[in-house]
Structures are given as structure tokens and as C-alpha cells.
Amino acid sequence: MHLTREEERMLSGELGEPVAKAIEVLVSVGEALGAERLIEVAHAHVSGVSYFNVGDPGLEFIEDLSRGGARFATFTTANPYAALAVYGSKGFNEELVAKQMRIVEALKRMGARSFTCAPYYVRTPSVGEHLAWAESSAVLYANSVLGAMTNREPGIVALMAGIAGRTYLGKAHEGLPGEVEYVVDIERPSDPSEAGAYGLLAGELLGSSTPLVRGLEGLPDSFLKEFLAALATSSPSHLAVLEGVTPGYRSVGAASAERVSLGRSDISRLYSEARSCSSPLYLVGCPHLSLEELEEVLLRVEGVERGELWLTVGEHYARYLVGVRRAERVKILTGACAVATRLDLLGVDCVITDSAKALAYLPKLANVRAFLVKRRDLLRMVSDLD
Amino acid sequence: MTEVPLYPIGRAPKERVCGELLVYGGFVSPLGDVDPETGRLRGGGALGGKVVAVKGFTGSTVGPYVVYSLKKRGLAPRALVVEQLDANAVASAVVAGIPLYRVDSLSEVERLYGEGLRFVCAESGRLRPRGLLIAVEGVDGAGKTTVSKRLRDILERCGFRAVYTYEPYYDAVRSIFESRSMELTPAVEALLLVADRYSHYESVIRREVERGSVVVLDRYKYSTIAYQGAAGLPIEWLLEIQRYLPDPDLAIYLDVDPEEGLRRKAASGPRSLAYFEEDVERIRRAREIYLGLASEGKLVLVDARVELSKVMEKVVDAIEERLGLDLRECSRE
Incomplete structure (x- = not known):
């Protein structure tokens, strides 16, 4: 791999051991994947922050880095941590909370700006900007909606990219493909959850190919975000070209592409009634809500009859929430992710959510049953249980 | 290979x-x-x-x-x-x-x-x-043959290609010791045994190691150093005449008192050939040389006075520590 003189100096340890290790990881990964050089990034986004995901090994690694003097050389954000909230009267034990906070503190010492799965609400990348992001939903959003360029980085690679201010020049940094193999026509979704359901199915059909998606033009940001987040759970692709949305989408050819159509009848099986929940958690905010979405949700909720409603947003919104009125049993969690939290340990038996991504991950990561409903139905259900 | x-x-x-x-x-x-x-x-x-x-x-x-x-x-x-x-x-x-x-x-x-x-x-x-050479050493009656064969079995249970062999290897050499058909001075003993070893190495050991086998040797270089050294020959010469034999990857020394060794030897019946004449004083000196080599780190000392299962545990530990082989699971019978 070709390295600049400065990168050679970084690799040789002139700028300290953490930088040398970071460059070594990036060069090795890049060489193994056939990259020709490194590229400077404007924003790194680190995943692997929840203690439930990374455990003691992750805590140890991040703390060792931070103690060893590692500091982020570029604008860096990190994924949300475990939701350390109390559900009903149950919370997590002190040791677990302390370990989670040690991870957060170590990342803050290194310079992490916020904890969120929607880093584009912290700093919105510009078209053509090079990033090193690890959160899959954010990667798809950056590449497909904002026209930025990022590999779908493993958490540790994004962490190293933050320290080195660079990543390897992977395929994603070459921009949009000339041709796609699939065109997916989507029946216009009526709410963000439907967009997510389409994303989940599209990802299953496409495997690792990059599709051209039609039918999402002109929809609110929340729809696009849910669609791409869900697509990222079922497909390893880093990009979906969205007609009418992705900057430069017109340059992408689809002459010999296979066509797939998805309609309401395809996604109906993902919705089911959640009548057997005794301790439900209503979850809105996977991926994290924008301030506008949060405002809209808060306006529509009167109170919660049974269980609790959690609204999850980026940590950097905390300062806007001082004094915000919220109804009984409605919690706004900043910087936290309910999906990356063992909710069963809090006594939650099922989660009712409008997020197709959460639907896919909750049983595996949070160890609870999950049900998908539309956002407006969810907000009606919380105050209106039979 | x-x-x-x-x-x-x-x-x-x-x-x-x-x-x-x-x-x-x-x-x-x-x-x-x-x-x-x-x-x-x-x-x-x-x-x-x-x-x-x-x-x-x-x-x-x-x-x-x-x-x-x-x-x-x-x-x-x-x-x-x-x-x-x-x-x-x-x-x-x-x-x-x-x-x-x-x-x-x-x-x-x-x-x-x-x-x-x-x-x-x-x-x-x-x-x-890569093949490995593990030598098991000790005075007569220390349990070398039993330990070596058990070790071979454990290695095989763990999936290794393993071979047990012993010295002196050739019947012709053994019969000289038994029949005393030559005048056996310590130097003659040493040269006969080392000749046996070179030939054994060339015809059996080298081939097995090159095939990738783990060769468990019931006696090797250190026996000559201990026994003929105990008879008064200079250690340097005993090392010199064995210069072209490779060192084992691991040598284990099973330690017992000479008297205990001879008791075990007698109890095991007449078929077994004492490696060397049953002279307690000479065995005692051989033991001292062995202990000296162990303290220099050339051999790993294992207390062989205890029951066999304990001895095997120590042997398996030494192999894990020195060679990184994980035999613990297969060593449980």
C-alpha cells in the first residue's frame, strides 16, 4: 500500500504508540481487502459501545487505548450505550452501570462528541465527503441519502480511523456504481414503519448487491432512515441508490437489472397483534429520532396506560430537553439504545415498536419478543389499552 | 513431507x-x-x-x-x-x-x-x-517405559501421530551387555551405546520426525552422560561424541531414589534388562548428574516417587508448558 510521508511517520511511532497501532490496523485491513492507499476522513463514527455487546474485552480494549494516550484526530462520534434506565421499579446493578459508564468516559476522554446511532444529526456530512462510519444504518444513510462516502467499517476499524484521521480506500470511496443488478419498486409507504418493513424484505432479496430503489422520492427523512436501517440488518451492502434522493442517482444505469416489486401484501406478515404482553415497552427511536420527530411524538402522547414508552435520541440533544414536558411513564433517553440492552433483565417481556430494524434485533440482543406496529398506531395504543 | x-x-x-x-x-x-x-x-x-x-x-x-x-x-x-x-x-x-x-x-x-x-x-x-522428540530419562526403575508408553497413548488419543521407541535399540548391542562378550570399560560402554544411538537415530528417529511424528524416546543422550559420567568419564567427552545427535525438543527426568528404583526393577521380573549393572553407588552418582542437568534446565525434573497418575499429570504439564501441546483432555482415562 502506498503511504504518504506523514503516514509513514505515523506508522513508525513518531506520533505515539496509539497512532502507530491505528495506522497498522488500517493498513493491514486495507491491504487484505486490496485498497491502494489510505484516505483522510472528515468524521469517524465508532460502534461497539454497549457493554452488553462488547463486555469486559471491549471495556478493557477501549480503556487501554484511552489510558495509552489515544485521542481522536478527526471529528468522532460513537454509538449509543446501553439504556441504563429503570423500567417500573427495576434497574441494572451498580457494577454493570459502572462498567458501561467507564466505556463512555474512556471514549469521551478520547474526544467522542456524542453517543448516537444517527451521527448525521450531530454533524451532517456534505456530498462527496469521506467518512469512516461503523453503524450500519448510519453508513447506508450517509451513502444513500447524503451522498457521502464511507465503508461499512467494523467497530474497531472506525475507532482506529478516528485516532488516525484516516481509513483505507475501500470500494465505497469510489462513489456510486455505474450499473446495478437489481431495481426494486416499492409501493409508497404510509409511515416510517412500513418503509422499514420494505427495507427488511429488500435486504433479504438482494443479498450483498447494491439496488436501485424506486418509490421513496419526496418522503420525509424518517421514512428513509427506517428503510435504510432495516435494509442494513438483512443485507451487507453499504449503499442503496434511491431514485430521486441519492445525489447523482441519474448516473447509475439499470439497463440489464433484474426488477423486483414489493407491495403492502408482502410486508403485512411482519405486523402482528401484541396482545399477550403483560409488561410492554413501547419503543420509538431506532434509529434515534431527530428533534422534529421527537417533538411530533411528544405532542401526540397523553400518557401511558401500561408499561412505558421510551423515546431514544442522541446524547447531544440533552441540552434541548431541559424542562420539556413529558407525560406519565414517557421517558426520553439520550445517548442510549434500548435494542443493545438486555431488556429482559428489567422485567420487560415484549417490545412494541415502529422500527423494523428493532424488530429484527430485539429478540437476539435484548432477549425479548418484539412486535412491529405503525408509529401512529403505537402512539394511540400507549394511552388506549383494552 | x-x-x-x-x-x-x-x-x-x-x-x-x-x-x-x-x-x-x-x-x-x-x-x-x-x-x-x-x-x-x-x-x-x-x-x-x-x-x-x-x-x-x-x-x-x-x-x-x-x-x-x-x-x-x-x-x-x-x-x-x-x-x-x-x-x-x-x-x-x-x-x-x-x-x-x-x-x-x-x-x-x-x-x-x-x-x-x-x-x-x-x-x-x-x-x-514438524515432528517432535521427547526423551524420557531416569535411573533404572524410575518408570520410564511405563511413562513413555502412556505418553504415546495420550498423544494418539489427542490425534497426534506418535511413536514409542527405546534404547539400546539393537539386539546386537543389548546382547553384548548381557553376555559380556567384550571387555566393557566405561569408554567401551559409552561408544557402544552412542553407536547404537547414532544408528537408531538414522534408521528410525530421523525418519519419524521428518514424517511429522512425535517420537517418545525411552532413554536418549542424557543416559550416557549420567551413567558413563558416573563411571568417571569426562562429561565434555560424552557430549563431544554425541555432538551430531540433535537435542530433544523436551527431555523429562523421572526422579526416584536408587534403592526405590532397584526395588521396582526387581519386582518387575527377570525379563527386564538393567540398563547398567545394579551398582547402587554408580546409580546414585548418575542421579546426581541427572539432577545437575535438570537444574541447568536441560531436563525437566518430575518426581516419580508418587503414583503413576500424578507422574503423568506432571509430564503432561511439562509438555504443555515447554511445547504448548494441550494434552489434558486426552490424558483423562
């Missing part, structure tokens, strides 16, 4: 890396598939100190943290070999400082493993099976 081409990823280590081979035919997710406390692969053995070959890495991107943590606890593989490279495998190897290699096909490595060639070295772009 069968070798497998290897492609080093990232900074290749300058020196060769050797260890017990562990092959897992599938993709491994370090988070979930490896116990972080013990470093054991689910449904497989311990990874610590081994050359671990897998199809590739999969699963959570937390994998590199797990490998890093294993390394800090001394439970990480000595080298990683994968068929399919991905960012997680590379990042894991680099952050933990473990050499990583790619192979064209994991099945080539699986073939080595299946043939019992389970000690390998990564060197000069090749994964090479």
Missing part, C-alpha cells in the same frame, strides 16, 4: 512460529464461539499457544476486542490461519499482535490435521508439519 503454502498478512514475523495445530472447519465468531475466561473454542479445544486455522471470522464486530482480551490473558493463539480474509480477522490479529496468514484452501490444513500432523511451523511462506 506435506506442506501448505501460506500468505502472510500485514507484518510477517521474522522468525518462524510453531505450535500445536487446531483446525476448525467453519467460520468463527470470537464473541460467542470462544469462552473469554478459558480461551476454549465452543466444541473444540483451547486456543492458547496454538496455530489456529479456521475458514474465516464472522459475526459481531466485537470479535477483535475478544481476541485482544485473550492475548492479554495469555490465552490467545500463537498464529492465525484463515482461508477467507475479512476486516475482522485482520483487525483481530493486528490489535492482538498475532501473526495472520491466509491459505488457498483450509482443506489442505485439515488434511495435515487428519493425518495426525498436529505440530506445525509457519516459516518461509509455508505451513510445515
Whole structure:
């Protein structure tokens, strides 16, 4: 791999051991994947922050880095941590909370700006900007909606990219493909959850190919975000070209592409009634809500009859929430992710959510049953249980 | 001998890396598939100190943290070999400082493993099976033959190609000692036994080691140094005449009192040939030489006065510590 003189100096340890290790990881990964050089990034986004995901090994690694003097050389954000909230009267034990906070503190010492799965609400990348992001939903959003360029980085690679201010020049940094193999026509979704359901199915059909998606033009940001987040759970692709949305989408050819159509009848099986929940958690905010979405949700909720409603947003919104009125049993969690939290340990038996991504991950990561409903139905259900 | 081409990823280590081979035919997710406390692969053995070959890495991107943590606890593989490279495998190897290699096909490595060639070295772009020489030494009656044969059985149970052999090897040499058809001065003894050893090495041991076998030797170089040294010959000369014989990878010295050894010898019946005449004083001096060699680190001292199962435990421990072979599971009967 070709390295600049400065990168050679970084690799040789002139700028300290953490930088040398970071460059070594990036060069090795890049060489193994056939990259020709490194590229400077404007924003790194680190995943692997929840203690439930990374455990003691992750805590140890991040703390060792931070103690060893590692500091982020570029604008860096990190994924949300475990939701350390109390559900009903149950919370997590002190040791677990302390370990989670040690991870957060170590990342803050290194310079992490916020904890969120929607880093584009912290700093919105510009078209053509090079990033090193690890959160899959954010990667798809950056590449497909904002026209930025990022590999779908493993958490540790994004962490190293933050320290080195660079990543390897992977395929994603070459921009949009000339041709796609699939065109997916989507029946216009009526709410963000439907967009997510389409994303989940599209990802299953496409495997690792990059599709051209039609039918999402002109929809609110929340729809696009849910669609791409869900697509990222079922497909390893880093990009979906969205007609009418992705900057430069017109340059992408689809002459010999296979066509797939998805309609309401395809996604109906993902919705089911959640009548057997005794301790439900209503979850809105996977991926994290924008301030506008949060405002809209808060306006529509009167109170919660049974269980609790959690609204999850980026940590950097905390300062806007001082004094915000919220109804009984409605919690706004900043910087936290309910999906990356063992909710069963809090006594939650099922989660009712409008997020197709959460639907896919909750049983595996949070160890609870999950049900998908539309956002407006969810907000009606919380105050209106039979 | 069968070798497998290897492609080093990232900074290749300058020196060769050797260890017990562990092959897992599938993709491994370090988070979930490896116990972080013990470093054991689910449904497989311990990874610590081994050359671990897998199809590739999969699963959570937390994998590199797990490998890093294993390394800090001394439970990480000595080298990683994968068929399919991905960012997680590379990042894991680099952050933990473990050499990583790619192979064209994991099945080539699986073939080595299946043939019992389970000690390998990564060197000069090749994964090479390597044989091992383990010598079991001690005075008469220390239990060398029993321990050596048990060790061979344990190695075979663990899947290694293993061979037991003994010295003196040739009947002609043994019969000289039995019949006393030559005048046996200590120097004659030494030369006869060393001649037997050179011939044994050339005709049996070398071939087995080159085939990748673990050869368990019931007596080797140190017997001559101890016994003929005890008869007053200079150690330097005894070393000199054996200069062209390789040192064993591990030599174990089973220690008993001379009297206890002779009692055991007598109890085992008339068929057994005493390696040397049953002269307690000479055996005592041989023991002192053995103990001296053990204190220099040339042999690993194992107390052989205790029951056999305890002795075997110590032997298995020494093999794990010195050679990195993980025999514990198979040593349980």
C-alpha cells in the first residue's frame, strides 16, 4: 500500500504508540481487502459501545487505548450505550452501570462528541465527503441519502480511523456504481414503519448487491432512515441508490437489472397483534429520532396506560430537553439504545415498536419478543389499552 | 513431507512460529464461539499457544476486542490461519499482535490435521508439519517405559501421530551387555551405546520426525552422560561424541531414589534388562548428574516417587508448558 510521508511517520511511532497501532490496523485491513492507499476522513463514527455487546474485552480494549494516550484526530462520534434506565421499579446493578459508564468516559476522554446511532444529526456530512462510519444504518444513510462516502467499517476499524484521521480506500470511496443488478419498486409507504418493513424484505432479496430503489422520492427523512436501517440488518451492502434522493442517482444505469416489486401484501406478515404482553415497552427511536420527530411524538402522547414508552435520541440533544414536558411513564433517553440492552433483565417481556430494524434485533440482543406496529398506531395504543 | 503454502498478512514475523495445530472447519465468531475466561473454542479445544486455522471470522464486530482480551490473558493463539480474509480477522490479529496468514484452501490444513500432523511451523511462506522428540530419562526403575508408553497413548488419543521407541535399540548391542562378550570399560560402554544411538537415530528417529511424528524416546543422550559420567568419564567427552545427535525438543527426568528404583526393577521380573549393572553407588552418582542437568534446565525434573497418575499429570504439564501441546483432555482415562 502506498503511504504518504506523514503516514509513514505515523506508522513508525513518531506520533505515539496509539497512532502507530491505528495506522497498522488500517493498513493491514486495507491491504487484505486490496485498497491502494489510505484516505483522510472528515468524521469517524465508532460502534461497539454497549457493554452488553462488547463486555469486559471491549471495556478493557477501549480503556487501554484511552489510558495509552489515544485521542481522536478527526471529528468522532460513537454509538449509543446501553439504556441504563429503570423500567417500573427495576434497574441494572451498580457494577454493570459502572462498567458501561467507564466505556463512555474512556471514549469521551478520547474526544467522542456524542453517543448516537444517527451521527448525521450531530454533524451532517456534505456530498462527496469521506467518512469512516461503523453503524450500519448510519453508513447506508450517509451513502444513500447524503451522498457521502464511507465503508461499512467494523467497530474497531472506525475507532482506529478516528485516532488516525484516516481509513483505507475501500470500494465505497469510489462513489456510486455505474450499473446495478437489481431495481426494486416499492409501493409508497404510509409511515416510517412500513418503509422499514420494505427495507427488511429488500435486504433479504438482494443479498450483498447494491439496488436501485424506486418509490421513496419526496418522503420525509424518517421514512428513509427506517428503510435504510432495516435494509442494513438483512443485507451487507453499504449503499442503496434511491431514485430521486441519492445525489447523482441519474448516473447509475439499470439497463440489464433484474426488477423486483414489493407491495403492502408482502410486508403485512411482519405486523402482528401484541396482545399477550403483560409488561410492554413501547419503543420509538431506532434509529434515534431527530428533534422534529421527537417533538411530533411528544405532542401526540397523553400518557401511558401500561408499561412505558421510551423515546431514544442522541446524547447531544440533552441540552434541548431541559424542562420539556413529558407525560406519565414517557421517558426520553439520550445517548442510549434500548435494542443493545438486555431488556429482559428489567422485567420487560415484549417490545412494541415502529422500527423494523428493532424488530429484527430485539429478540437476539435484548432477549425479548418484539412486535412491529405503525408509529401512529403505537402512539394511540400507549394511552388506549383494552 | 506435506506442506501448505501460506500468505502472510500485514507484518510477517521474522522468525518462524510453531505450535500445536487446531483446525476448525467453519467460520468463527470470537464473541460467542470462544469462552473469554478459558480461551476454549465452543466444541473444540483451547486456543492458547496454538496455530489456529479456521475458514474465516464472522459475526459481531466485537470479535477483535475478544481476541485482544485473550492475548492479554495469555490465552490467545500463537498464529492465525484463515482461508477467507475479512476486516475482522485482520483487525483481530493486528490489535492482538498475532501473526495472520491466509491459505488457498483450509482443506489442505485439515488434511495435515487428519493425518495426525498436529505440530506445525509457519516459516518461509509455508505451513510445515514438524515432528517432535521427547526423551524420557531416569535411573533404572524410575518408570520410564511405563511413562513413555502412556505418553504415546495420550498423544494418539489427542490425534497426534506418535511413536514409542527405546534404547539400546539393537539386539546386537543389548546382547553384548548381557553376555559380556567384550571387555566393557566405561569408554567401551559409552561408544557402544552412542553407536547404537547414532544408528537408531538414522534408521528410525530421523525418519519419524521428518514424517511429522512425535517420537517418545525411552532413554536418549542424557543416559550416557549420567551413567558413563558416573563411571568417571569426562562429561565434555560424552557430549563431544554425541555432538551430531540433535537435542530433544523436551527431555523429562523421572526422579526416584536408587534403592526405590532397584526395588521396582526387581519386582518387575527377570525379563527386564538393567540398563547398567545394579551398582547402587554408580546409580546414585548418575542421579546426581541427572539432577545437575535438570537444574541447568536441560531436563525437566518430575518426581516419580508418587503414583503413576500424578507422574503423568506432571509430564503432561511439562509438555504443555515447554511445547504448548494441550494434552489434558486426552490424558483423562
